[in-house]
Amino acid sequence: MSRLDATLALVATDSVSGNESALAGVVERSLRANPHLEVERIGDNVIARTTGFHSTRLLVAGHLDTVPGDPTLATLEADRLTGRGARDMTGSLAGILELASKQAPRSGEVTWVFYAREEIARAQSGLLEIGELRPDLLQADAAVLAEPTGGVVEAGCQGSLRVEVELHGLRAHTARPFTGLNALHRLGELLSRVASYEPREVVLDGVTYTEQLQAVGGEGGVAANVVPDYARCLLNHRVAPDRSRDQAESWLVDFLGEVLDDGDRVNVLDWAPSSPPALSNERLNALGALTRSPARGKVGWTDVATFRELGIAATNFGAGDPLLAHRSDEFITADELDQFATVLDEWLA
């Protein structure tokens, strides 16, 4: 069976976040067929490990879930599979499953992790669930997370800070607005300030991180003839790994400062931690060399930050350009899957 055929078999099983049970079953059965693996199922997560006598342990992880889509729409052409999750990240899962089942000489023990609920709120993550219930299963000297990276190492990940900004004004009749202060007009200033943001770039371990600041929500208004006295907006700030949450928040408050007044508020809603590139880790650096392409910094958030919290050096490496993930025409090619599986196999050898 070709890697695209194997991917199709997985893509055809619906596994939208929260509904990974069937796919976890498929993966579990496939892994249990291998006597060299010790398999555990924790909820809808499946973990398989070799348990030989190497002192080193490598970990390869991928999430089972996809964003919503119709699995029956998957189509296979000669060298390309189109379908929900093909790129993020069922194609890479098929490759991982193949390598896990292969009984080959490895340079260390290997742990294979298939986890649930990555595409939704982090608190529901299957990886956190394993980390809570069986942290021992996640111990490793280096980890690869097979998020789509276009077949190159995308090191670390940026943090994600989500804040609400509340702006105040003074109510008035719209025929006499000079007796009030329009909070929506103030929101205009704030949004223009955000739009004027120039991304900061940081180089760490030789890879570049590009920060971002975007408005992701906004609202205000009282009635058709009333100058509104309140408006709010939601911002998402992508933060390079050299800044902590506090540093990012303090930079943001400072950046917005010129359009904020006394009484306005900046409320942090959410922080997803960043992870530095970890390319000083010899094994992760070696993975980069095997790809024959320069490593990049991961600008999105991924579970390498979760591995970092567990004290494990991790990086992103998976099949397919991440820019094409989550789209209705999401696809993966045979070449992309072959390159991914070949490099990963070499790395483990």
Next chain:
Amino acid sequence: MSRLDATLALVATDSVSGNESALAGVVERSLRANPHLEVERIGDNVIARTTGFHSTRLLVAGHLDTVPGDPTLATLEADRLTGRGARDMTGSLAGILELASKQAPRSGEVTWVFYAREEIARAQSGLLEIGELRPDLLQADAAVLAEPTGGVVEAGCQGSLRVEVELHGLRAHTARPFTGLNALHRLGELLSRVASYEPREVVLDGVTYTEQLQAVGGEGGVAANVVPDYARCLLNHRVAPDRSRDQAESWLVDFLGEVLDDGDRVNVLDWAPSSPPALSNERLNALGALTRSPARGKVGWTDVATFRELGIAATNFGAGDPLLAHRSDEFITADELDQFATVLDEWLA
């Protein structure tokens, strides 16, 4: 009974919009006690007319309803009544009721109109209800609408145009916003453009109208990590009587033009028509002279526009500063009521 006492009696009867029945009953009974008046009740509207042999007919109108408030909170001090509606416009109603009941020589026949539901959507207006069912009762050579004007003539009224502006963008991941176009950032530009608006002033019949443009609503946003592809905002444009709806709309589209793209839309939601000052009407001009203060242009919308649609020259003249209407501490003073009743009595004589 002093005019403040009379006002208190009316203020104490709850008459929030849609609930004017009790107050209409009080007014109707009071008017029916006068043999010189012919009284009609149409729904919660009450109309009283003298039916002598003058060839001229003057009309005085006021609305029975108030914005929401607690009528039991009304308090009377020596020369000031505080309470919901005292200024807008129960105080003036008490004055009108007093003059209607007075059998005095008049320079023309007089029609007294007490109508329901002015403070809510225009389609529900009691004045429109009378105009539909009994337009004959509203015929007059000149009309005074007793909305609060601070005891001076506030001539005509401005139109009110309400539009929705829809802005488009392109969805993207917030870690890679350069692959999309943020519709909220575009909303910032639009709101800043609106905030930069410099009011246009127009002088008609010697009075000045000041136009306004205000954002009264806005919203946008898809998800916490998505560059939004859509945002909308609601604008309220107050339009001087020299511009039609079409002219106002075309000016607005032009004003916003520099921040609009192909595919954006400006949708007119609502238009309340304006009314020119009508101070060339000899009787309305005479009313201005009696106030001993220069007339002003009415910047808000009032039912003088409804009278204009009926072909009747009308103006605003009532007790109390309109800037203090609709506030929780709304009040009227004895002096304000006396000035109003005296001037109106002189005008009718």
